[in-house]
Amino acid sequence: MDVKLQQSAINNQQSLITITGSKSETNRLLLLQALYPNLVQENTSNSDDSDVMLKAIQKLTTDNRQQTTVIDTHHAGTAMRFLTAYFAIQEGKEVILTGSSRMKERPIKILVEALQQLGAEISYEENEGFPPIRIKGKKISQNKVALQANVSSQYISALLLIAPKLENGLELTLEGEITSIPYIKMTLALLNEIGVETSFIENKIKVNQKSAIVNQKLTIESDWSSASYWYSIIALSPIGTQVTLSSYKQNSLQGDAALVEIYKSFGVETEFNNNSITISKINYNIKNQKSLLFNLQSSPDIAQTIAVTCFGLGIGCDLTGLHTLKIKETDRLEALKNELTKFGANISVTNDSLTLDARSPLLWRGVGGEVSIKTYQDHRMAMAFAPLALKTPINIEEAEVVSKSYPTFWDDLEKFGFQISK
Numbered sequence: 272m273d274v275k276l277q278q279s280a281i282n283n284q285q286s287l288i289t290i291t292g293s294k295s296e297t298n299r300l301l302l303l304q305a306l307y308p309n310l311v312q313e314n315t316s317n318s319d320d321s322d323v324m325l326k327a328i329q330k331l332t333t334d335n336r337q338q339t340t341v342i343d344t345h346h347a348g349t350a351m352r353f354l355t356a357y358f359a360i361q362e363g364k365e366v367i368l369t370g371s372s373r374m375k376e377r378p379i380k381i382l383v384e385a386l387q388q389l390g391a392e393i394s395y396e397e398n399e400g401f402p403p404i405r406i407k408g409k410k411i412s413q414n415k416v417a418l419q420a421n422v423s424s425q426y427i428s429a430l431l432l433i434a435p436k437l438e439n440g441l442e443l444t445l446e447g448e449i450t451s452i453p454y455i456k457m458t459l460a461l462l463n464e465i466g467v468e469t470s471f472i473e474n475k476i477k478v479n480q481k482s483a484i485v486n487q488k489l490t491i492e493s494d495w496s497s498a499s500y501w502y503s504i505i506a507l508s509p510i511g512t513q514v515t516l517s518s519y520k521q522n523s524l525q526g527d528a529a530l531v532e533i534y535k536s537f538g539v540e541t542e543f544n545n546n547s548i549t550i551s552k553i554n555y556n557i558k559n560q561k562s563l564l565f566n567l568q569s570s571p572d573i574a575q576t577i578a579v580t581c582f583g584l585g586i587g588c589d590l591t592g593l594h595t596l597k598i599k600e601t602d603r604l605e606a607l608k609n610e611l612t613k614f615g616a617n618i619s620v621t622n623d624s625l626t627l628d629a630r631s632p633l634l635w636r637g638v639g640g641e642v643s644i645k646t647y648q649d650h651r652m653a654m655a656f657a658p659l660a661l662k663t664p665i666n667i668e669e670a671e672v673v674s675k676s677y678p679t680f681w682d683d684l685e686k687f688g689f690q691i692s693k
Contacts, residue, residue, distance in 0.1 A: 272669065272670050272671045272693055273643075273666055273667065273668050273669070273670060273693070274666070274667045274670035274681055274691055274692070274693055275641070275664070275665075275666050275667075275691065275692045275693075276657060276660035276664065276665050276666075276667065276684070276689055276690070276691055277660050277663075277664040277665075277689070277690050286513075286514045286515065286686065286687050287514075287515045287516075287517070287547075288501065288514060288515070288516050288517075288683050288686070288687070289493075289516075289517050289518075290493040290494055290497045290498065290516055290517070290518075290677070291314065291315070291316050291317045291318075291493065291494070292312075292313075292314040292315050292316045292491030292492065292493055292494065293316060293491055293492055293493060293494040293495070293496075293525055294316045294318045294320050294321055294349070294494055294496070294676050295349070295454065295457060295494070295496075295525065296316075296457065296461065296491045296492060296524065296525070297312070297315045297316035297318075297321045297324075297491055298316075298320065298321055298324050298349050298350065298353060299353075299428065299432060299457070299458055299461050300312045300315075300461060300489060300491065301315075301321065301324050301325055301328065302324070302328075302353050302354075302357055302432045302433075303432060303461065303462075303465060305328045305332075305357065306357075306432075306433070306435070306436050307465065307483065307484045309484065309485075309486045309487070310465060310484065310487050310489070311486075311487070311488040311489070312488070312489050312490075312491055313488065313489070313490045313491065314490050314491045314492075314493070314518065315491060316491070316494065316676075317678055317679075318674070318675060318676045318677065318678065319345070319346075319347065319674045319675045319676070319678070320346075320347040320349055320350055320675055320676060323344055323345055323347040323350045324347065324349070324350040324353065324354070327342045327344065327350060327354055328354075328357070330342055331358065331361065331364060331366060338365060339365045339366065339367060339405075340364070340365070340366050340367070341366075341367045341369065342354070342366055342367070342368050342369070343369050343370060344368065344369070344370040344374060344402075345370055345371050345374070346370070346371050346373060346374060346648060346675060347370070347374075347675070348374070348377060348425065348599070349425055351368065351370055351374060351377070351379065351402060352379065352382055352423070352425040352426060352428075352429045353425070353428070353429050353432060354368060355368060355379065355382055355383065355386070355393070355404065355406065355429060356382070356386060356429035356430055356432065356433045357429075357432070357433060358406040358408055359386050359391035359392075359393060359406055359408060359409075359411070359433070360391075360408060360409070360410070360411055360433050360436060360437070361408035362408050362409055362410050363408060364407075364408040365405070365406070365407050365408070366405070366406045366408070367396060367403055367404070367405050367406075368402060368403060368404050368406060369396075369402055369403035370402050370403070371648075373601070373648060374402055375397065375398070375401055375402050375403065376401065377401070377402070378400055378401060378422075379400065379401060379402055379404065380399070380400035380401075381418065381419050381422055381423075381426050382418075382426040382429055382430070383395075383400075383404065385416050385417075385418045385426070385430060386430070388413070388416045388417075389411050389413045389414075389416050389437075390409070390411045390412065390413045391406070391409070391411060392406070392407040392409055393405065393406050393407075410438065411437050411438065412437070412438040412439060413439075414437060414438075414439035414440055414441050414442055415441075415442045415444075416430070416441070416442075416443060416444070417443075417444040417445075417446055418430065418443060418444070418445060418446065419446050419447055420445035420446055420447050420448065420449040420450065420474070421447040421448045421449070421450050421594070422450065422594075422595070423450065423451075423595055424449075424450055424451035424452070424454040424455050424595075425454070427443070427445065427455050427458075427476075428454060428455060428457075428458040430443060431443070431455070431458045431459065431462065431469075431476065431478055432458060432462075434462075434467075434478035434480075435462065435467045435478055435479065435480055435481040436480075436481075436482075437480060438480065439480060440477070440478050440479045440480040441476075441477070441478045442475065442476075442477050443475070443476040443477075443478075444474060444475055445474040445475070445476070446474070449474070450568060450594070450595060451526065451568070451569060451570075451571065451595065452526075452569055453524075453525065453526025453569045453570065454526060455471070455476075456471070456524070457524040457525065457526075459471060459476070459478075460524050461489075461524070462478065464487075464489060465484045465487055465489075466481065466484050466485065466487075467479060467481045467484075468481075490518075492518065492519060492520050492523060492524070492525065493516065493517065493518045493519055494525075494527075494676070494677070495519070495523060495525040495526075495527035495528045495530060496525075496527045496572045496573065496651075496676065497654075497676065497677045497680075498516055498519070498527075498530060498548075499527060499530055499572075499573045499576040499577075499655075500576060500654045500655065500657065500658065500677075500680070501514055501516060501550060502530050502534045502537075502539055502550060502576070502580075503576050503577075503579060503580040503583075503655070503658040504657075504658045504661065504687070505534075505539050505550050505551065505552050506534060506537035506538065506539050506552065506580050506583075506584065506658075507580065507583045507584065507658050507659070507661045507662065508552050508661060509552065510538075510552050510553065510554050511551070511552060512551070512552045513549055513550060513551035513552070514549070514550060514687065515547050515548065515549045515550075516547060516548050516549075516550070517546055517547040517548075518546040518547060519543070519546065519547060519548045520546070521543045526569045526570040527570045527572060527573050529569065529570045529573070530570075530573060533565060533573075533577065534550075534580075536563055537580055537584060537586075538552055538553050538554075539551070539552060539553070540553050561586070561587060561629055562586065562587035562588060562589065562629055563581065563586060563587070563588045563589070564588070564589045564591075565577060565588065565589075565590050565591070566591045566592045567590055567591065567592045567593060568591070568592025568593075569592070571592065571593050571595050571596055572651065574590050574593050574596060574603070574607075574625065575603060575607055575651050575652060575655035576651075576654075576655045577590060578590060578607055578611065578618075578625060578627060578655075579607075579611070579655045579656055579658065579659060580658070581627055582611055582614065582616055582627060582630070582659075583658065583659055583661070583662055585629060585630055586629055587626075587627055587628050587629035587630075588625075588626070588627045589624065589625070589626050589627075590624060590625045590626075591623065591624045592623065592624075593623050593624060593625060594622055594623035597622060599649065599651075601647035601648065601649045601652070603649065603651070603652070604620040604621075604622075604625055605620065606645075606647050606649065606652055607620070607625060607652075608620050608625075609645070610644050610645060610652070610656065611627070613642050613643075613644075614642060614659075614663075615630070616628075616630065617630065641663075641664040641665060641666050642659075642663065642664075642665050642666070643665070643666040643668060644656045644665055644666065644667050644668060645668050646667065646668055646669045646670070646672050648669065648672055649672065650672045650673050650674075650675040650676050650677070651676075652672075653667050653669075653670055653672050653673050653680075654673055654677060654680055657680075657684065657689075660689060670693070681693075
């Protein structure tokens, strides 16, 4: 399904958009809920990724007809990593964990080797180091392991989430530069909230064993990654445009809350009010901005949004700390380069950075007619480019991909005043 977008009557009055819970928090708590059934969560994500995670856990619990259960995570990378660790400790259960063709190209060797060091029984069904994998669940008593920490924080979180159910807890040594530290701290904070003792000192993390927890209900904060597209929309809108989003916390566990500070550079102001935020375009001189430098090592998921915002405003940028984007749903750096070039952008990428030259936003409008954006089966490509409809008509290919993290995205844009045809 393609979606055609263009600016219509953008609502300059305050609009209220409700965004469901963080996918990152939801998926962590779904796994913890499977380990501790008396844990209840509210405001869960309605994303495809969380649905895949939940159904996978339920399938293993209810499927007693076959010796081996086959579980397909489709495009859900978080589910693939977290479930690999979870299934490894399900004694007496055997699972083949697979995914989409792209998932079979995304490495999982570092996590598998760490689990094997602990005593897990995991083998590859096709290509060494990649899904699909066969997991034979067993009791794990070893508690010390080292892990390369500069590839994906999801490998680290996967181990931490199962740690309190290991017989002797876990002592994890992180080797090399640690990537996406906020996501690791989110995992540890959620463990702490349910009563698990942890410590994170220099490159060593310890998680104590905990066989049971007291009855507990946790409310999940809404997803800051989803909020990023609204920050971009406001940045590209006229002075005075604003939108209110719920439900958000000023002391967020999510690394993408860095949006609050980053988007000040684009004239966007954030006001916290109880459990919501109001973001507004304020009066400032765009000509004073030539090129901006952001290190996004702690929040790489907002890189696409920021790059498109800069291009829409005619601002140059240097974005660094992006090495994890090479192994996402697509190679996000190359995808950004390909699609922004269609508008005439001068952009270069390396394995971990992106450089965009400043360009008058009036010049690239001369590309002529409607520009069609390829999404590469990546939800963030679709949503990051949507705000450019405020400047020129665009077509988003395979627009249904947004269901991976934000299923109501196109409906919410219409509510705000975008003209959309499918």
